[in-house]
Amino acid sequence: MGSGIQAVTPADVALSVRELSVSLPGGMERAHAVENISFDLMRGQILCIIGESGSGKSVTANAIMGLLPKVIRVSSGAVHLDGMNIVGLSPDKLRSLRGRVVSMIFQDPLSALNPLMTVGAQIEEVMAVHDVGTPKSRRSRAIDLLIEVGLPDPQLMYHQYPFRLSGGQRQRVMIAMALALEPAILIADEPTTALDVTTQAQILQLIRDIQRRKGMSVMFITHDFGVVAQIADYVVVMEKGRCVEQGGAEQVLKSPSHLYSRRLIAAVPHLTGKDRVPLHAADRVPILKVERLAKTYRSGSALFGKRRIVPAVNGVTFDLTSGRTLGVVGESGSGKSSLGRLLIKLMACDSGSILFEGRDIAGLSEAEFRSLRPKIQMIFQDPFASLNPRSTVGHILTVGPVAHGILYSEACERARELLSHVGLDSGAFDRYPHEFSGGQRQRIGIARALMFRPKLLIADEAVSALDVSIQAQILKLLDQIQRETGVSMIFITHDLRVASQICDEIAVMHRGQIVERGPPSQIFLDPKSAYTRELVAAIPGEQAGSMLEHAANP
Amino acid sequence: MTAIVAHAAPIRWWHSRAVYRFMRHHLALVGIAMITLLVLACAIGPYALAYDSLQIDLRARFAPPLSGNHYFGTDPLGRDLAARLLMAGRVSLLVGFSAMLLSTLIGTLVGVTAGYRGGWVGAALMRTVDGFLSYPSIFLVLALAATLRPSPVMITVIIAVTSWMETARIVEAEVRSLREREFVQAARMVGLSRRHIMFREILPNAIGPIIVAASLAVARAILLEAYISFLGYGIQPPMPSWGNLLNGAQQYLASAPWLAIIPGAAITIAVTSFNFIGDGLRDALDVRDDHI
Numbered sequence: 001m002g003s004g005i006q007a008v009t010p011a012d013v014a015l016s017v018r019e020l021s022v023s024l025p026g027g028m029e030r031a032h033a034v035e036n037i038s039f040d041l042m043r044g045q046i047l048c049i050i051g052e053s054g055s056g057k058s059v060t061a062n063a064i065m066g067l068l069p070k071v072i073r074v075s076s077g078a079v080h081l082d083g084m085n086i087v088g089l090s091p092d093k094l095r096s097l098r099g100r101v102v103s104m105i106f107q108d109p110l111s112a113l114n115p116l117m118t119v120g121a122q123i124e125e126v127m128a129v130h131d132v133g134t135p136k137s138r139r140s141r142a143i144d145l146l147i148e149v150g151l152p153d154p155q156l157m158y159h160q161y162p163f164r165l166s167g168g169q170r171q172r173v174m175i176a177m178a179l180a181l182e183p184a185i186l187i188a189d190e191p192t193t194a195l196d197v198t199t200q201a202q203i204l205q206l207i208r209d210i211q212r213r214k215g216m217s218v219m220f221i222t223h224d225f226g227v228v229a230q231i232a233d234y235v236v237v238m239e240k241g242r243c244v245e246q247g248g249a250e251q252v253l254k255s256p257s258h259l260y261s262r263r264l265i266a267a268v269p270h271l272t273g274k275d276r277v278p279l280h281a282a283d284r285v286p287i288l289k290v291e292r293l294a295k296t297y298r299s300g301s302a303l304f305g306k307r308r309i310v311p312a313v314n315g316v317t318f319d320l321t322s323g324r325t326l327g328v329v330g331e332s333g334s335g336k337s338s339l340g341r342l343l344i345k346l347m348a349c350d351s352g353s354i355l356f357e358g359r360d361i362a363g364l365s366e367a368e369f370r371s372l373r374p375k376i377q378m379i380f381q382d383p384f385a386s387l388n389p390r391s392t393v394g395h396i397l398t399v400g401p402v403a404h405g406i407l408y409s410e411a412c413e414r415a416r417e418l419l420s421h422v423g424l425d426s427g428a429f430d431r432y433p434h435e436f437s438g439g440q441r442q443r444i445g446i447a448r449a450l451m452f453r454p455k456l457l458i459a460d461e462a463v464s465a466l467d468v469s470i471q472a473q474i475l476k477l478l479d480q481i482q483r484e485t486g487v488s489m490i491f492i493t494h495d496l497r498v499a500s501q502i503c504d505e506i507a508v509m510h511r512g513q514i515v516e517r518g519p520p521s522q523i524f525l526d527p528k529s530a531y532t533r534e535l536v537a538a539i540p541g542e543q544a545g546s547m548l549e550h551a552a553n554p
Numbered sequence: 555m556t557a558i559v560a561h562a563a564p565i566r567w568w569h570s571r572a573v574y575r576f577m578r579h580h581l582a583l584v585g586i587a588m589i590t591l592l593v594l595a596c597a598i599g600p601y602a603l604a605y606d607s608l609q610i611d612l613r614a615r616f617a618p619p620l621s622g623n624h625y626f627g628t629d630p631l632g633r634d635l636a637a638r639l640l641m642a643g644r645v646s647l648l649v650g651f652s653a654m655l656l657s658t659l660i661g662t663l664v665g666v667t668a669g670y671r672g673g674w675v676g677a678a679l680m681r682t683v684d685g686f687l688s689y690p691s692i693f694l695v696l697a698l699a700a701t702l703r704p705s706p707v708m709i710t711v712i713i714a715v716t717s718w719m720e721t722a723r724i725v726e727a728e729v730r731s732l733r734e735r736e737f738v739q740a741a742r743m744v745g746l747s748r749r750h751i752m753f754r755e756i757l758p759n760a761i762g763p764i765i766v767a768a769s770l771a772v773a774r775a776i777l778l779e780a781y782i783s784f785l786g787y788g789i790q791p792p793m794p795s796w797g798n799l800l801n802g803a804q805q806y807l808a809s810a811p812w813l814a815i816i817p818g819a820a821i822t823i824a825v826t827s828f829n830f831i832g833d834g835l836r837d838a839l840d841v842r843d844d845h846i
Contacts, residue, residue, distance in 0.1 A: 346739050373745035386736035390758040399754075400744025448740065 014217035015041040020077035033059040037243040039236050046218040048228045051238035052467035057221045061187050066094040103178035107190040109170035113162040119173050120158035126180040145176040168199035187219045196331035201538035225268040226540035237261045267472040269497040275519045276504050287488045288320040293352035312338040314512035325489040327503030335512040336492045340460045344378050374452035381461035383441035387433035394429040418447040439470035458490045475502050508532045575838040582834020585827035596643035605634035607641040616810050627812050642794035649710050653775035656714035658768045661721025669729025670752045683719045691716040699787035713778045721767045728760040762839035773828035780821050796821050
């Protein structure tokens with residue numbers, strides 16, 4: 001580890017972390033949130049800290065900012081900022097550093113902005129609390145900042161409230177606030193994770209531009225190797241609170257030395273551009289045929305106030321044969337999740353038809369559709385919300401089949417069988433969901449969907465909430481299940497890289513419509529529509545990605 | 555693929571953070587202790603005392619507290635006040651508990667149905683709740699009690715019918731937010747019936763707020779019973795209740811104040827204890843980020 005850090009003159013180092021340990025309160029799964037980590041952030045460089053959830057990367061950032069909650073303390077080590085150790089500094093002194101010397105942007109720009117203050121007022125507040133400038137100069141500076149972060153119509157934007165802005169615009173406002181006092185160091189804690197891929201590309205570009213223009217040092221925390229490949233100069237890989245590897249971006253990405261970094265890089269999904277090898281092509285039967293499906297959301301009361309009408313799914317037509325996987329990709333608000341919910345009839349459609357095994361299910365009532373439910377099952381996005389916290393895993397798996405008249409003993413047997421099939425031990429049967437990790441819960445969700453031996457499986461962002469290594473395992477499991485059972489799948493995702501891993505065919509959705517449909521090779525290598533081209537171009541780190549691939553499989 | 559073992563030990567309910575938070579709430583613990591004491595005294599006490607609650611002894615009228623074996627003194631007919639207080643406690647606490655159970659049942663049924671169904675069913679049910687709430691409940695209780703023949707069962711029903719609305723509103727709001735959770739969508743996906751989803755999947759997740767509302771409902775039911783009986787429309791003498799003991803004490807306030815003070819203290823202790831328990835439960839259960 002130490003070999004990665006070369007001797008440098010202090011003048012080049014903006015921030016130096018030395019043997020920092022942060023202890024956790026007793027009763028947690030490990031004693032230290034971060035343990036004995038050291039790295040240097042050089043002036044005018046972007047340092048990426050990468051790790052999976054629970055690796056301690058956010059704790060590191062918060063320790064530097066002095067923003068750790070009371071129960072979590074820095075137990076040893078030092079953080080040198082301009083030659084001064086800021087660990088153990090008084091809250092007043094830390095406060096004067098924050099914003100002025102070091103500033104931070106957060107993952108969720110909506111909860112990090114005050115909903116009751118205008119954008120302009122929030123930017124001015126940062127300057128006012130540090131007694132910088134006069135009200136008038138602050139105002140003009142705020143407008144300048146809004147221009148600097150590329151927001152349209154800054155004069156108008158100045159008077160807007162955060163809820164009127166899109167996610168990308170909010171993140172730009174956060175960046176403007178962070179830049180207000182011209183800090184030497186910017187800490188960005190997963191600033192693009194909550195954003196769409198095209199917005200993410202713009203924000204990454206913006207951070208890179210500003211960093212170059214101002215010669216700032218940026219500490220960028222992320223879980224996405226694509227992002228790292230795009231912007232990092234220097235990389236620190238963290239695992240379970242320890243720094244397992246660090247070095248120049250080129251070196252770490254191309255020839256990772258530590259086993260964990262190698263595994264992490266190998267797990268990153270890449271655009272393959274290759275089509276999947278179809279399985280038993282001979283006995284392929286059409287299973288689903290969707291025609292001109294439409295759904296419009298109407299909100300607000302007809303009696304009081306204005307009604308809002310949002311077309312979510314607008315004339316969608318596609319078909320699917322047995323044993324194949326159709327990927328539905330699109331950004332948030334494209335209607336892809338609504339489409340999934342329409343197909344499984346968790347929502348009624350307005351018009352159009354859904355022919356499932358030749359029978360139109362679009363107009364069926366809940367009671368009529370009930371006997372068909374076992375044939376169409378869904379895997380949900382959020383493994384924490386999709387399992388009833390008050391039910392045991394056994395109950396979650398068996399309650400459906402039992403309601404459809406299958407004997408309890410039979411259902412139990414199938415449940416235990418499936419649990420071991422999806423890679424959980426049979427002891428899981430009597431446990432409650434909160435005793436499992438995210439990846440394990442998603443396995444339970446998959447087992448639940450398989451209890452009925454369905455013909456069609458709809459996976460709605462089934463791997464989006466998971467770490468990359470877990471993501472790769474779940475994708476492998478889904479692929480294996482399809483090969484064994486010949487189930488058809490509709491895989492809804494916002495991540496084109498994931499879609500390219502598992503899909504035979506991909507449909508790109510934009511504003512409720514399918515703008516392009518085709519095999520991955522066409523979508524990624526030769527996109528026909530402008531929107532698809534934009535989406536593919538926005539995928540972070542793909543030029544570097546092909547490079548990674550060679551490194552991972554030499 | 556290798557089996558992944560869940561390494562967390564099963565968590566029992568008494569290890570949960572909710573119980574830990576409740577145990578830290580000292581007033582709630584005092585409340586529990588007081589209620590336990592009160593219930594035990596009312597259940598066992600009458601057998602241990604020297605006098606029966608209906609035994610009249612005209613020679614010992616208006617005996618002050620601590621005279622002979624009359625620990626709390628006697629009333630205008632020379633009946634032992636301690637015996638009457640404990641017998642009254644049986645009636646009052648029983649009416650309070652039963653009214654709470656009934657009102658929680660009605661409120662939960664209405665709330666879960668309105669919250670899960672939504673639409674016009676939900677609107678109709680919730681407007682009914684609003685209708686009930688718009689009557690001053692004391693008025694309604696008195697009007698009902700004056701027209702119907704008062705008996706403990708009838709009083710219980712009257713109190714329950716006028717106090718289920720709060721539970722209904724709490725449960726409706728809770729269920730409406732739970733309805734959007736993915737596990738409910740998943741329950742629909744596997745084809746569970748609406749009733750099964752409402753009462754077996756959603757209801758257990760809304761149990762926290764219901765328990766809190768119920769503990770506060772007991773306190774209110776005891777108070778309501780005391781009101782009605784004090785005004786003479788409730789439990790009828792000679793059957794004692796804390797309310798009608800107060801009623802009987804009215805005219806002797808100056809000469810025999812203990813006749814009013816002692817039942818009054820019993821009501822106060824019961825009501826404040828239940829309120830403390832309710833507060834403790836609210837702090838313990840009503841934490842958003844802790845859905846265990």
